[in-house]
Every structure is written in structure tokens, then in C-alpha cells.
Amino acid sequence: MTEPLVLGIETSCDETGIGIVRGRTLLSNTIASSMDEHARYGGVVPEVAARAHLEALQPAIEAALAEASVTLDDLDAIAVTSGPGLAGALMVGVGAAKGLAVSLDKPLYAVNHLVGHIAADIVTPDSEPLEYPTIALLVSGGHTSLLHVKDLTSDVELLGETIDDAAGEAFDKVARLLSLPYPGGPEIDRAAAGGDPKAIRFPRGLSKPQDMAKHRYDFSFSGLKTAVARWVERCETEGDPIPVADVAASFREAVVDVLVTKALAACADRGVPRLLLGGGVIANRRLREAALDRAAATGVTVRIPPLSLCTDNGAMIAALAADLIASGRRPSTLAFGADSTLP
Numbered sequence: 001m002t003e004p005l006v007l008g009i010e011t012s013c014d015e016t017g018i019g020i021v022r023g024r025t026l027l028s029n030t031i032a033s034s035m036d037e038h039a040r041y042g043g044v045v046p047e048v049a050a051r052a053h054l055e056a057l058q059p060a061i062e063a064a065l066a067e068a069s070v071t072l073d074d075l076d077a078i079a080v081t082s083g084p085g086l087a088g089a090l091m092v093g094v095g096a097a098k099g100l101a102v103s104l105d106k107p108l109y110a111v112n113h114l115v116g117h118i119a120a121d122i123v124t125p126d127s128e129p130l131e132y133p134t135i136a137l138l139v140s141g142g143h144t145s146l147l148h149v150k151d152l153t154s155d156v157e158l159l160g161e162t163i164d165d166a167a168g169e170a171f172d173k174v175a176r177l178l179s180l181p182y183p184g185g186p187e188i189d190r191a192a193a194g195g196d197p198k199a200i201r202f203p204r205g206l207s208k209p210q211d212m213a214k215h216r217y218d219f220s221f222s223g224l225k226t227a228v229a230r231w232v233e234r235c236e237t238e239g240d241p242i243p244v245a246d247v248a249a250s251f252r253e254a255v256v257d258v259l260v261t262k263a264l265a266a267c268a269d270r271g272v273p274r275l276l277l278g279g280g281v282i283a284n285r286r287l288r289e290a291a292l293d294r295a296a297a298t299g300v301t302v303r304i305p306p307l308s309l310c311t312d313n314g315a316m317i318a319a320l321a322a323d324l325i326a327s328g329r330r331p332s333t334l335a336f337g338a339d340s341t342l343p
């Protein structure tokens, strides 16, 4: 059988992503983001995101088809993120995918967003095939998860995740405390460039021995955010200028330290010498640098897809469905719905 031509739809958060793959080959990856509309609120507003998906979907599908030089009739299957994510946002993508599948009489695959992030690696141009097992660290504005991937299509174990804020959310909230614009990640990264990461010893969430016993692979960033808030308040009360560069560098170091330490602990515990990174926070220079350096020191190889495939996108959803088809998985029935808390 020739490799399946799959169109993937991703609308779990604020990116409307449409991707087209032929088997493991990426043909197009179109992304429309409503991030600008959320900027004035300092975070993603679910209602705004859902409405923006409605407006962006049709043009994004047309652009992706044109870029891949294929038509809707050429497609072998439709894939869509069914969860986890924002309920209203997911519903727009799921509704569109069902409509397309029924009207075109094509098989439909409902896939998990987090597993999709791992599949981004498959369609990374010119990369060697991903080897299993691998540990995956996914960090974005919506999730912070550590996974043990034994087989992409059938055996992905969630080792741990954030028990409060996602790492990207922490960047966004701390940026706000420092009067930096949204999205905060790139702003903190920039501000931190001139700062001393050792200037302030901010807390590393869930890293004390008693926490590690129960939450070895879980993350917590709300205590860190509160510690930064207290620091800023103290400066204001005492009339001192806020040392923005040092606060940004020290905060970033605390986040990066926990993420890398826990990911490498999972690699060591499970005897897995491979670590895959994904999610928009991977844009962080210090995170990539620390992961590469510390992994190399312990004999772990790190894989980082290009940023356009790390942030939410439709190509990873199409790629996962193409792998499911290759593994013989049957299509989903129309009985599924958007599931914001899909495990």
C-alpha cells in the first residue's frame, strides 16, 4: 500500500494547526495563532480561542492543501486532536474533522494531543528514525508532562505532570509580575540574558526528599511564582529598583533545573538513554543548553524537533494518525467527542 495521505487538525489551545503528511513525510504545516488576541488578558481566554479557531479553520485547511499541492479528494484519512485541551477549542476541531470525514467519506482518527507532540519527531525532516523506548518531556503553556514512550502507537506511560501551573504559564505569570508583555517566555528569556542565574535562590518545586518520594516525576511552579511575587513586593516596599535581569535569570534557572533534573532522573530510573523534548517552552535557550549539556554528561541523547513542530501544530497530529494506520489501527467511530481531560 502506498503511504497514507493524512490531514491533521489541532485546536486544543490557541493555535489552529493544519498539517498534511504522506506517511512519515511532512508536506505542509499551517498554523494560525490567536495569541495576539489573548495578549491584553495576559493569558489564553478559552472563549476567544474557540471563536478564533472557527474563523481560522477554513482558510488554514485551504492553505495547507495548497502548500501540499493536494485536494481534499486525495486524502486517505482525517486526524484530529480530541484532547486534552480547552473544551470549547477542541470542539471546534472535532466538529470540523467529523464534518470533513463524513462529507468526504474518509476514515477519521481521534488522537491524543500529548502523544501527538511525540509524533512531531517522526516528521522532522532529515532525522534518523526515533528509537524506543524514549523519555519525553513536554513543556508548553498548557502542559508539563513526563512520559515513558515504549511504543508510540500502543504503549505511552504518563510518569508525571504539573500539579498546578504549566511551565509556560509560570513564565507568562512571572513576566507579568515584572511588567513584561505576554507571552512571557520569550520576554523572560531576553531579560535573563544580562542577569545572574545565581543571584537569587528561588525554590525548586517538588524536589525536596519528602516530595520526591511521592512526586518524583511531578512538577509544581506555583510556589516559585509566589516566591518571585514576594521578592518583587519586597523591592517595592523598600523602594528598591527591581533587578529584572537577575530575577528573570534566577527564575528561569529554577524552572530549567527542575525540568532537566526530573527528566534525566526518569531516564536513569528507567534505564532509557534517550530524551525527546517538545512544547513551546523548548524555545527557551537555557533549557535547550542545560538539557544538552547535562544529558551528555550522563550518556543520554537529546532530540529536539524544529520549533515549528515543537509548538502546537497539525502536522504532529497527522503524523501520529499515519503511524496508527501503519500499525493497523482501525479508525475512530463518530461516537467520540472533545475530551478536555483525556488521560
Ligand code: KG4
Pocket (backbone or CB within 6 Å): 013, 014, 139, 140, 141, 142, 143, 167, 168, 169, 171, 172, 183, 184, 185, 186, 189, 279, 280, 281, 282, 283, 284, 285, 310, 311, 312
Ligand atoms: O506550545 P505553545 O506554543 O502553546 C501552548 O501552550 O499550547 O507554548 C506557548 C508557551 C507560552 O507559555 C510561552 O510563554 C512559552 O511557551 N514560551 C517560552 C519561550 N517561548 C515561548 N517559555 C520560555 N522561554 C521561551 N523562550
Ligand code: ZN
Pocket (backbone or CB within 6 Å): 113, 117, 140, 142, 143, 279, 311, 312
Ligand atoms: Zn501542546
